Amino acid sequence: MTKPIQPTQTTAFYVQAILSFAVSLSSVVIALIYLPTAGWIRAFLGLGLLYVVTSTVTLCKVVRDRQEQSEVTNRVDQARLDKLLTQHDPFKVDV
Template sequence: MTKPIQPTQTTAFYAQAILSFAVSLSSVVIALVYLPVEGWVRAFLGLGLLYVVTSTVTLCKVVRDRQEQSEVSKRVDQARLDKLLTEHDPFKVST
């Protein structure tokens, strides 16, 4: 039985994702600080930004969990099939 190839992430890709998130979040926060509006408008937009960030993290976790669950289910199904095939004897005479 061959193992399926698991895609791996490089350190550069991981660093790029973190850096991209940090740059985008900090640029929006700086824009909110220097926005020429009253404080309650900044607070409202900041709260909206916080909601977007937390819901994005939650969505990423849900997608990852669903993918991992499907991979585990495939492995369990493959193990069951392997067990059935090893226990099956086509030359066994039934009595």
């Protein structure tokens, strides 16, 4: 049985993702702070930003969970197939 190749993430990719998120979030927060408008408008936009961030995190978790579930299902199906193939004897004659 061949072992499936698991995709791995490098440390550089992980750091890049964290830095990209931090830079984008901080730039929008700074833009909201210096926006020349009333405070309630900045608060509304900040609340919208918070909603976008939390929904993005939720979406990432859902996609990850679905991918992990499909990997488990594929492993179970592969195990069943391997069991059937090992039990099958093409040279056995039924009498």
